[in-house]
Amino acid sequence: xxxxxxxxxxxxxxxxxxGIRELTNPPPRWWMIAFHAGWIWCVVYFIxxxxxxxxxxxxxxxxxxxxxxxxxQAVAENDAIKAPYLKKxxxxxxxxxxxxxxxRNFAESSAKAIFGDNCAGCHGSGGQGAPGLFPNLAxxxxxYGGDFDTIVESITDGRQGNMPAHEGELDDAQINKLADFxxxxxxxxxxxxxxxxxxxxxxxxxxxxxxxxGAINELGSGAANLTDGIWRFGGSRDEVLRxxxxxxxxxxxxxxxxxxxxxxxxxxxxxxxxxxxxKVHELGGGx
Amino acid sequence: MQEQEQVNIDELYADARHWHVNTGGETIHAMxxxxxxxxxxxFASCLWLLYLxxxxxxxxxxxxxxxxxxxxxFHLFSITLWPQDIWMLSLVLxxxxxxxxxxxxxxxxxxxxxxxxxxxxxxxxxxxxxxxEGTPVQRRKLDAAPWSLRKIRLKxxxxxxxxxxxxxxxxTFAAYFTDAFELWHSYLTFNAPxxxxxVVAVFVFGTYVFAGFMREQVCFWLCPxxxxxxxxxxxxxxxxxxxxGRGEPRGKVRGKGSEGRGDCIDCRLCVGVCPTGVDIREGxxxxxxxxxxxxxxxxxxxxxxxxPRGLIRYASEKEMAGEVLPPLFRRPRVIAYSTIFLxxxxxxxxxxxxxxxxxxSVVHARQPLYIQMSNGMIENKYTIKALNKTSADxxxxxxxxxxxxVHIVGDAGAGIVLESGKMVPFHVFLAAxxxxxxxxxxxxxxxxxxxxxxxxxxxxxxxxxGPARH
Numbered sequence: 091x092x093x094x095x096x097x098x099x100x101x102x103x104x105x106x107x108x109g110i111r112e113l114t115n116p117p118p119r120w121w122m123i124a125f126h127a128g129w130i131w132c133v134v135y136f137i138x139x140x141x142x143x144x145x146x147x148x149x150x151x152x153x154x155x156x157x158x159x160x161x162x163q164a165v166a167e168n169d170a171i172k173a174p175y176l177k178k179x180x181x182x183x184x185x186x187x188x189x190x191x192x193x194r195n196f197a198e199s200s201a202k203a204i205f206g207d208n209c210a211g212c213h214g215s216g217g218q219g220a221p222g223l224f225p226n227l228a229x230x231x232x233x234y235g236g237d238f239d240t241i242v243e244s245i246t247d248g249r250q251g252n253m254p255a256h257e258g259e260l261d262d263a264q265i266n267k268l269a270d271f272x273x274x275x276x277x278x279x280x281x282x283x284x285x286x287x288x289x290x291x292x293x294x295x296x297x298x299x300x301x302x303x304g305a306i307n308e309l310g311s312g313a314a315n316l317t318d319g320i321w322r323f324g325g326s327r328d329e330v331l332r333x334x335x336x337x338x339x340x341x342x343x344x345x346x347x348x349x350x351x352x353x354x355x356x357x358x359x360x361x362x363x364x365x366x367x368x369k370v371h372e373l374g375g376g377x
Numbered sequence: 378m379q380e381q382e383q384v385n386i387d388e389l390y391a392d393a394r395h396w397h398v399n400t401g402g403e404t405i406h407a408m409x410x411x412x413x414x415x416x417x418x419x420f421a422s423c424l425w426l427l428y429l430x431x432x433x434x435x436x437x438x439x440x441x442x443x444x445x446x447x448x449x450x451f452h453l454f455s456i457t458l459w460p461q462d463i464w465m466l467s468l469v470l471x472x473x474x475x476x477x478x479x480x481x482x483x484x485x486x487x488x489x490x491x492x493x494x495x496x497x498x499x500x501x502x503x504x505x506x507x508x509x510e511g512t513p514v515q516r517r518k519l520d521a522a523p524w525s526l527r528k529i530r531l532k533x534x535x536x537x538x539x540x541x542x543x544x545x546x547x548x549t550f551a552a553y554f555t556d557a558f559e560l561w562h563s564y565l566t567f568n569a570p571x572x573x574x575x576v577v578a579v580f581v582f583g584t585y586v587f588a589g590f591m592r593e594q595v596c597f598w599l600c601p602x603x604x605x606x607x608x609x610x611x612x613x614x615x616x617x618x619x620x621x622g623r624g625e626p627r628g629k630v631r632g633k634g635s636e637g638r639g640d641c642i643d644c645r646l647c648v649g650v651c652p653t654g655v656d657i658r659e660g661x662x663x664x665x666x667x668x669x670x671x672x673x674x675x676x677x678x679x680x681x682x683x684x685p686r687g688l689i690r691y692a693s694e695k696e697m698a699g700e701v702l703p704p705l706f707r708r709p710r711v712i713a714y715s716t717i718f719l720x721x722x723x724x725x726x727x728x729x730x731x732x733x734x735x736x737x738s739v740v741h742a743r744q745p746l747y748i749q750m751s752n753g754m755i756e757n758k759y760t761i762k763a764l765n766k767t768s769a770d771x772x773x774x775x776x777x778x779x780x781x782x783v784h785i786v787g788d789a790g791a792g793i794v795l796e797s798g799k800m801v802p803f804h805v806f807l808a809a810x811x812x813x814x815x816x817x818x819x820x821x822x823x824x825x826x827x828x829x830x831x832x833x834x835x836x837x838x839x840x841x842x843g844p845a846r847h
Contacts, residue, residue: 118400118401118402119400119401119402120400120401120591120594120598191801191803192801195801195802195803214744214745215744216742216743216744216745217744217745218744218745226745226748228745228748228758229748229749229750229751229756230750230751231750231751315751318751318752318753319749319751319753320749320751372804373758374748374756374758374806375748375750
């Protein structure tokens, strides 16, 4: 291969133009070694791995390696690491999970992706919701209850609120007076006269005689506490009027509020729901 | 006609008359001549023995120097460094770079000539080669000779020893990253993890090929430092230099026309001892690693021919031109490099003496920025990440400072247990009456204090965010 380059004495091809010879100096040895190592590497690689594209698919390579196999293997490895923890999640109660810092942290971290995939679309990545549209999960105002088991129930079975439309039931003046009352009540300034009208119109049946909500929440109506200043559908006068007039989730009422939380029981495993519940509980308002 | 053109081409390349570059086609068999610089090179070699010994030193029950990557802890004797202290590494790198630059500016490629592992390992390998195969002349003869039983025996012996050194080098490197004794055990029982085998394979290959075969070719073509050194030397830099004024015209000491000749007797010993095979008499060049072997060789000849030593000596371009070398600390480069060097040393000393026992970081939740609670309070969520770097579990309490009216919700601030070496993030909620908020954003300080001695107090500045004011 390479000999020291001496231009004066270098071998030539016999070609010459205007006294300039075409030399045939070989490349340096290290270069040739790298060159041969390079093509040998290529051949070996082409034999071992999928390499040459054919019409419908590529050559397979004798190792049988594919990207999807490697991916599935990595997922399986990850699952194997998580398995004992998931077993623990399944065995522990909500209270136990919340009390164990390590497991709580595991559940929250695992639920981060599940939350992002399934919940964040409506409730926001931090559970902050969207004012007037989707409830805030980080505060302590719960329509159906903020304890661990109720959160699990809400995720598993979903929720569908229900409030009748009052247009036609009540006259316009009454609806306006009711709106005035609930807005004032949220600021702690509700009048006794207003509360009387509130109960007369039947609102207290669901929202409670003191407007603090919750009376028939076991039935799943999700009637809100109207005294806390936290509004499910917005606290401006127009929004309150709309809620009273057209209700929530009423069939055949054009302007009714839509408030449907889908059921995730069929989509997520009980362990996943449990871990989600830990995350939601820890967002700030858990009870 | 042909002859005419040949001459023209030679004229074309006249400038490159001395242009002889060895691209690996010939093996350099350098002679070994005793002398001052040879002794210094052995001394530098001994420093590298520390590399081979250090992993077996134990300190306070663990390996003295251990880069534990899975546990993310770097042990240096009594000091344990965590990833959070990695900023010091950048200072160490700056320090090393400045040492390199500074030394190169003053005395050229001292690193290359005496301390570089490529130089040292090559030196060890060629020393063994000389012990086994004999002097350079004998070695060239052996290389050229046809294969015989003796040649096979010598070569086999040499390559076995080379491979043993290579294996030792590789295992030693791996031993800095895991327990050295367990590692040896796992290698010898063939139970070592895959990554350990890969590390050893790479190092054995690298050591064997680089120090055994490529040698000076690494310095010529692979090493980037060899290339950037030329911008670091200047006219003040002392380098092994051939005193052309004294040496030329070169020739035999006695005999016809010896009067008027210079001190160089053209014995070519300086070329013969050069580990990279350059002729220093051509001047400073890329192949010269400034190892001083030619100085030792020339001095020994000068002694024999009764001429003063130093025909080849460490000297700067200015000295050769008869100028006086400015003192070290009047040279801008030396001043700049030393200043940065000292700053880096200061930073490292500060860092090592101020490693916090607990690493505290607080992240204010961004979504949502604040939570309106049903009782009218405003709450903010914080994720606390506290890493206990001490060797014992410790109890802490968390307080809020600098924000009257803001308090921690529940008992989240009391009785925090931080396990040794662990970091489990936890959430803390702070609450405030809307009336207590002085603005949309209120600065505050979270203080984490140890309950039992020794007193540890870590602070972290954050904010409390409330509803927008209109």
